[in-house]
Amino acid sequence: MPGLTIEIDQGWSEDLMTTATNLAGEMGGDKVKLVMGDAMKETIRDHFGEIAQDSEHHQSALSLGATPTGFYEDARDKTQDPQLAGEGVSISIDKEGLAQRYFGGDIEARPGGFLTIPARAEAYGKRARDFPNLKLIKFPSGLYALIDPDEEQHEGFVYYWLVRSVHQNEDPSVLPTGEELTTVAQESAEEYIELVWNQQLAA
Amino acid sequence: MIFATPVPFAEAVQSRAVRSILPTSLGSAELAQIDAAILERATFSARVINAEYLQTISDVVDDYVNGRVNLATARLRLKEKLASLGYVPEPGTEGTLLDHASDERTNLVLRMNAQFATGYGNWLHDQQEPILNFWPAQEFLRVGRRMVPRTDWPERFTAAGGTVFPDGRMIALRNTPIWTNLSRFGLPYPPFDFNSGMGTRLVKRAEAMERGLIDQNTMIKPQDRGFNDDMRFSAEVRDSALRQALLESDDRLEFIGDVLTMMTGDI
Numbered sequence: 001m002p003g004l005t006i007e008i009d010q011g012w013s014e015d016l017m018t019t020a021t022n023l024a025g026e027m028g029g030d031k032v033k034l035v036m037g038d039a040m041k042e043t044i045r046d047h048f049g050e051i052a053q054d055s056e057h058h059q060s061a062l063s064l065g066a067t068p069t070g071f072y073e074d075a076r077d078k079t080q081d082p083q084l085a086g087e088g089v090s091i092s093i094d095k096e097g098l099a100q101r102y103f104g105g106d107i108e109a110r111p112g113g114f115l116t117i118p119a120r121a122e123a124y125g126k127r128a129r130d131f132p133n134l135k136l137i138k139f140p141s142g143l144y145a146l147i148d149p150d151e152e153q154h155e156g157f158v159y160y161w162l163v164r165s166v167h168q169n170e171d172p173s174v175l176p177t178g179e180e181l182t183t184v185a186q187e188s189a190e191e192y193i194e195l196v197w198n199q200q201l202a203a
Numbered sequence: 204m205i206f207a208t209p210v211p212f213a214e215a216v217q218s219r220a221v222r223s224i225l226p227t228s229l230g231s232a233e234l235a236q237i238d239a240a241i242l243e244r245a246t247f248s249a250r251v252i253n254a255e256y257l258q259t260i261s262d263v264v265d266d267y268v269n270g271r272v273n274l275a276t277a278r279l280r281l282k283e284k285l286a287s288l289g290y291v292p293e294p295g296t297e298g299t300l301l302d303h304a305s306d307e308r309t310n311l312v313l314r315m316n317a318q319f320a321t322g323y324g325n326w327l328h329d330q331q332e333p334i335l336n337f338w339p340a341q342e343f344l345r346v347g348r349r350m351v352p353r354t355d356w357p358e359r360f361t362a363a364g365g366t367v368f369p370d371g372r373m374i375a376l377r378n379t380p381i382w383t384n385l386s387r388f389g390l391p392y393p394p395f396d397f398n399s400g401m402g403t404r405l406v407k408r409a410e411a412m413e414r415g416l417i418d419q420n421t422m423i424k425p426q427d428r429g430f431n432d433d434m435r436f437s438a439e440v441r442d443s444a445l446r447q448a449l450l451e452s453d454d455r456l457e458f459i460g461d462v463l464t465m466m467t468g469d470i
Contacts, residue, residue, distance in 0.1 A: 031333040038334055042405050049346035049402065058348075069274060070314070073347030073400065077321040077393075078270060081214065081328035094270030126306075127275045130282070192337050195408060199336075199420055 030084050032189050037082025037089035039188035040181045044091065047176045048076035057174065066124035071097070072174075089185075104170030114144065114162035123159045134159055215268050215324030217430055218243075223442040224261060226252040227463035231397075237456075239389030241448045243319075243428065244441070248312050251303065252462045259284040264316040278309045311398060322392035323428065329405065330425040335377065338405035339423045340416050343373040343385070347400035356401060359385060368414060374406055376416055378426050391426070 051057045052072035061068040075095040082089045100107070109115045118124040128134060134146040137153060144162035151157045225245035227234070234242065234249060246261045259281065267277045285304045292302035300307050329338070343360055345352065357367045363384035365375040375381045382391040382403075393402045411417045436444070449456050455466045 034331060034333050035337050038329070038338070038405070042338075045346075046404060049344070049404070052346060053348045067350060068348060070347055074274070074314075074317075076346055076402070077318055077325075078268075081324070094268070096270045096273045125275055127279045129279055130275075188337070191407070191409065192333070195337060195419075202420055 032192060033084050033089055034082065035192040036185040036189050037084065037091065039184045040089070041079055041082055041091050043176050043181060043184045044093070045076045045079050048072045048079065051174065052076065057171075060118075061124055064118060064121045064124050066118070066121035069125040071095075098174065100168060101171050101174050104168045106165055106167050108165045109163070114164065115166060116146065116160040117163060117166070119145070119158040119161050128160050131159060136162070213324075214327045215320040216265070218320045218323040218327075219261070219265050219268060222246045222261065223438070223445045224254050224257045225445065225463055226254045226257060226461055228252055229463060229465055233465050235387070236453065237449065238452050239383070239386075240428070241445065241452055242388075243323075243390065244445050246316070247463075248303075253288060254461060256281075256284055256288060256290075256303075260312055260316065264313060264320070267313055268317050268320045274310070274313060277313050278306065281309045281312065315394060315397070318394045319390070319392075322390075322394065323430075326392035327428070327430075329377075330427065332422075332425065334405075335423045335425060337408060338377075339408050339421075340374055340376050340406040340411035340414075341382075341403045342406050343375075343395075343401060343403055345400055346402035346404075349398070349400040352400060353396070374411070374414060374416065376411070376423060378423050 049072075052070070055062060057072060058068045075093055075098055078094045080092045080094065082091050107115060116123075116128045118126075123131070128146055131146075131148070133148060133150075135149045136144065137147050138144050145158040146160040146162065147153060147158055223245055225247040227247050228250060231249040234247070246257055246264075248257065248260060251257055251260075263272070263277045263280050266272045267274065272280075282304050290304060292304065296302045298305050298307075300311065302308060329335070343356070343365070357371075357373065360373045360375075360381075361367055364379070364381040365373055365385070367373050378391070383389050385395055386392075387396040388394075393399070395401055408417065408419070412419065417423075446458060449463060450458070453465075457464055457466060
């Protein structure tokens with residue numbers, strides 16, 4: 001079977017070249033990177049929006065019967081615009097405590113001090129200083145706690161347990177996986193280029 | 204690669220920087236009558252006339268927006284400031300939204316101010332041409348848990364000019380009046396109501412086309428809230444411009460000292 005030749009008339013060829021030049025401009029600039037960055041940002045925000053409403057990431061609050069503090073909803077709000085840096089894109093999340101949850105690790109009290117672990121719903125999401133009347137107590141078991149002196153001095157009436165340090169396990173599920181982010185960025189870049197190509201052709 | 208070193212949210216920070224302190228005796232219903240673009244340039248809280256406390260709110264919100272403090276610490280700083288000013292709630296309001304030192308009120312002040320800043324920051328960033336081109340629409344959806352979530356959002360979305368699709372999703376083109384109509388505050392970005400758990404997410408052109416909202420080539424025009432222009436002026440000039448804009452916006456508004464008040468009833 002013979003081959004075939006596609007002949008492109010000059011006018012169409014010129015149009016195509018213009019389209020290609022414009023498309024190269026889109027790709028050569030930061031626009032594709034911006035779209036890729038925003039696609040990642042949206043994926044991260046969607047992830048926070050989902051886990052903000054689940055139970056799995058609110059075990060501490062729910063086990064105390066407390067209202068969650070809106071940590072992940074706030075992280076969603078604070079997921080920043082992508083920053084174009086050299087060949088890459090970075091996205092920052094200005095949410096105190098998020099890195100601790102993601103990486104895990106030890107948290108130490110200041111020298112001579114204690115960390116406060118909420119022990120009841122009223123204490124959850126608050127500082128011990130929110131309750132000026134609390135009193136330090138040491139139970140026979142050796143545990144330290146803050147209690148309301150007007151209540152029974154019993155381990156069931158504790159506002160906060162006091163500890164010198166805690167270890168928090170890492171929880172990578174607070175963020176989408178790297179693979180998820182890479183995939184969504186790549187797909188969005190391809191879709192964006194296709195969109196611009198089609199728009200250029202239609203113009 | 205993930206690092207534990209975030210950088211400040213520049214656009215959100217800018218939206219905080221252009222705001223003037225605005226002590227006011229007005230309640231939330233009266234404040235709702237003032238043009239959103241004017242109030243967007245003020246740090247205020249319903250019926251807070253103490254400029255020193257408003258400055259503390261502003262400082263604490265800045266720290267909260269920048270992730271330097273968590274909500275519990277931010278709230279405590281507000282309470283401590285109120286205590287140092289000798290604040291005592293009106294009898295019968297203790298622990299309620301009318302009590303400026305209550306958890307409910309301090310949470311509301313901090314969260315709303317922070318959400319306005321980040322809402323604006325995200326909105327402004329997404330006004331860039333490639334983003335408007337690729338994501339010309341957005342969805343209105345629940346992004347946070349609430350003990351008693353509002354259930355009338357679909358009706359409000361429709362009343363604002365939007366379409367609730369058969370699959371229940373609320374999607375509309377960006378930069379249309381739907382979003383300011385939907386907002387209790389007349390702003391195109393979240394939060395859309397007090398203590399609301401609703402937010403927005405971008406929707407790609409391909410999906411917007413499938414839903415008949417837009418064609419392939421129609422471009423959404425970028426918008427601007429003018430904060431960049433405001434930043435060219437000193438804080439004093441911005442304060443003065445805010446006062447002038449408020450006085451021109453409504454004949455009933457006046458300043459007694461530095462406090463914005465509203466003349467009511469016959470004179």
